[in-house]
Amino acid sequence: xxxxxxxxxxxxxxxxxxxxxxxxxxxxxxxxxxxxxxxxxxxxxxxxxxxxxxxxxxxxxxxxxxxxxxxxxxxxxxxxxxxxxxxxxxxxxxxxxxxxxxxxxxxxxxxxxxxxxxxxxxxxxxxxxxxxxxxxxxxxxxxxxxxxxxxxxxxxxxxxxxxxxxxxxxxxxxxxxxxxxxxxxxx
Amino acid sequence: xxxxxxxxxxxxxxxxxxxxxxxxxxxxxxxxxxxxxxxxxxxxxxxxxxxxxxxxxxxxxxxxxxxxxxxxxxxxxxxxxxxxxxxxxxxxxxxxxxxxxxxxxxxxxxxxxxxxxxxxxxxxxxxxxxxxxxxxxxxxxxxxxxxxxxxxxxxxxxxxxxxxxxxxxxxxxxxxxxxxxxxxxxxxxxxxxxxxxxxxxxxxxxxxxxxxxxxxxxxxxxxxxxxxxxxxxxxxxxxxxxxxxxxxxxxxxxxxxxxxxxxxxxxxxxxxxxxxxxxxxxxxxxxxxxxxxxxxxxxxxxxxxxxxxxxxxxxxxxxxxxxxxxxxxxxxxxxxxxxxxxxxxxxxxxxxxxxxxxxxxxxxxxxxxxxxxxxxxxxxxxxxxxxxxxxxxxxxxxxxxxxxxxxxxxxxxxxxxxxxxxxxxxxxxxxxxxxxxxxxxxxxxxxxxxxxxxxxxxxxxxxxxxxxxxxxxxxxxxxxxxxxxxxxxxxxxxxxxxxxxxxxxxxxxxxxxxxxxxxxxxxxxxxxxxxxxxxxxx
Numbered sequence: 193x194x195x196x197x198x199x200x201x202x203x204x205x206x207x208x209x210x211x212x213x214x215x216x217x218x219x220x221x222x223x224x225x226x227x228x229x230x231x232x233x234x235x236x237x238x239x240x241x242x243x244x245x246x247x248x249x250x251x252x253x254x255x256x257x258x259x260x261x262x263x264x265x266x267x268x269x270x271x272x273x274x275x276x277x278x279x280x281x282x283x284x285x286x287x288x289x290x291x292x293x294x295x296x297x298x299x300x301x302x303x304x305x306x307x308x309x310x311x312x313x314x315x316x317x318x319x320x321x322x323x324x325x326x327x328x329x330x331x332x333x334x335x336x337x338x339x340x341x342x343x344x345x346x347x348x349x350x351x352x353x354x355x356x357x358x359x360x361x362x363x364x365x366x367x368x369x370x371x372x373x374x375x376x377x378x379x
Numbered sequence: 380x381x382x383x384x385x386x387x388x389x390x391x392x393x394x395x396x397x398x399x400x401x402x403x404x405x406x407x408x409x410x411x412x413x414x415x416x417x418x419x420x421x422x423x424x425x426x427x428x429x430x431x432x433x434x435x436x437x438x439x440x441x442x443x444x445x446x447x448x449x450x451x452x453x454x455x456x457x458x459x460x461x462x463x464x465x466x467x468x469x470x471x472x473x474x475x476x477x478x479x480x481x482x483x484x485x486x487x488x489x490x491x492x493x494x495x496x497x498x499x500x501x502x503x504x505x506x507x508x509x510x511x512x513x514x515x516x517x518x519x520x521x522x523x524x525x526x527x528x529x530x531x532x533x534x535x536x537x538x539x540x541x542x543x544x545x546x547x548x549x550x551x552x553x554x555x556x557x558x559x560x561x562x563x564x565x566x567x568x569x570x571x572x573x574x575x576x577x578x579x580x581x582x583x584x585x586x587x588x589x590x591x592x593x594x595x596x597x598x599x600x601x602x603x604x605x606x607x608x609x610x611x612x613x614x615x616x617x618x619x620x621x622x623x624x625x626x627x628x629x630x631x632x633x634x635x636x637x638x639x640x641x642x643x644x645x646x647x648x649x650x651x652x653x654x655x656x657x658x659x660x661x662x663x664x665x666x667x668x669x670x671x672x673x674x675x676x677x678x679x680x681x682x683x684x685x686x687x688x689x690x691x692x693x694x695x696x697x698x699x700x701x702x703x704x705x706x707x708x709x710x711x712x713x714x715x716x717x718x719x720x721x722x723x724x725x726x727x728x729x730x731x732x733x734x735x736x737x738x739x740x741x742x743x744x745x746x747x748x749x750x751x752x753x754x755x756x757x758x759x760x761x762x763x764x765x766x767x768x769x770x771x772x773x774x775x776x777x778x779x780x781x782x783x784x785x786x787x788x789x790x791x792x793x794x795x796x797x798x799x800x801x802x803x804x805x806x807x808x809x810x811x812x813x814x815x816x817x818x819x820x821x822x823x824x825x826x827x828x829x830x831x832x833x834x835x836x837x838x839x840x841x842x843x844x845x846x847x848x849x850x851x852x853x854x855x856x857x858x859x860x861x862x863x864x865x866x867x868x869x870x871x872x873x874x875x876x877x878x879x880x881x882x883x884x885x886x887x888x889x890x891x892x893x894x895x896x897x898x899x900x901x902x903x904x905x906x907x908x909x910x911x912x913x914x915x916x917x
Binding site for chain 1: 418421432443444446450452696700701702704705706707710821
């Protein structure tokens, strides 16, 4: 009997979310950008992903994660690498240097602060990668056309932010109620 | 004989001039930056100075020391499928060429300001004779050169560079280096990895500190030192050896070990060329040559070098790696490198003479000479101090007449003819340099350097130019200077350099002390020079 009640409650909750959740669609110019929503308080994830250094490149070049995610920095090259970031979204107090480690080994780092992390290697200055730390689970990477769709976003007030490599980050307030739209043209 | 005398005079005058402007040659390799899509600073700390990774890259035959193909962004062009190896000898062994023409270009331009005393040297030429004009300030285009380097597969590396313009407007340059290097040839003989390499062609000797990758605007004085025998004031020396350590050599070289840790050795057999770089080709119409063969003699000069580098990291893995593993990223090792080197050659002078029966003969003096010394380099993080000492020694065979009396040089056409040689006092010099480089920021290098060359013949030869106004008489050092400098990387491939050359006091006016009878110098002065350079490679 208890399990029947539980089933009903969960079903109602899902129906309620469907009724009171919407989506945010839009287009970011130029394409190949990242969009994420920021709620009142950061929501932590418990995931681990890998950022590789291979062929003198950060792979993937851009990675979007949620706050609380741990990134394993892997060195797949037969040369020594280093990973550091001079700031997070311009805040130099959040700079960090991960040190040196040989091929095949990795070092983890848990990102708890949202923002844009520019990854650099201090021996190969041409290397750069980006980790976009979203404070919510509602984020997306656009395709080359710039279109995005954030689905199942609970109704409410948010700040939506768009990022593209080399462009100025743009944020705007948005109220989600049903299907919403937010377009960006990044300069 | 006239040519011989003229060469000696020209050499003595050149010695004075070389003190003023002597831009050095150096190279960084943009072709590699393109092929690997990586920055110059991957291999250079302040181009063209190599960091530890750059040394390993060069040692490996212009390749990444391991997994080179995974780093190439522009794959090499195959000159045969690898499977063709299985068909050998019925197929050509497959190789590769770089996927793009591995060409780089380099240009630099200079500005120089020389102190107001520069005109004092006018007193060194006879009255009424125009003296070499030394401007107070001057602009000059420097070097424009093209160079190519890479790897042909099978661990065969290549290098070639051509200088179109050197040290002045429309000044003819010439061939720089050009060689093939067979890396790890020792694998054929089951030797340990990298125990034996072979290089053939035209190359800079394996000097303790490369002049070609020297970051300074001026050459190391000791590397430029020729050995011209004493012309006057005492026993004359029949030595006219134009050889300098930075001459490009034609020959072959065996080498082994690494520049970034452990042992390193090289031994080279090179053409003898002690008549200067521009000697004419052998031109016998009876034995025409297919190329400009221009040795002085059959004898091949020999150069050898041995060094050992102690990487001082405590962690064995870090100590043995190409780069040390620092707390905040890879970096050059903390190391102490000790080495020694030796060059042996023969310098040739010829005279029209006679034998004891008064039959005309050509007399040839083959005068052995050597250059030897030791070197060190200590590096701590971004601070590097290094230097070397050198001793140069030329055997001096003085022409004598039939009575055994040494003949004055240059020979008097109306005087007795030489019949042979006797060994006189050798022509020798000592010298060296110490330099400290501190990389304050990755883009900012501070330099302090001391050069010294002590050559009695050079000093005395200065007197020959004008015996009325002796030059530098009280000094044993003929070249001795401090050279602080700063270098700024505007980009990784563009550099602005500043060098201030502080020379020792010199004199052109000497009088005799009426009390002691000893010479006394008057009006000492310095001819310091500021040199500023802009340089780029692409």
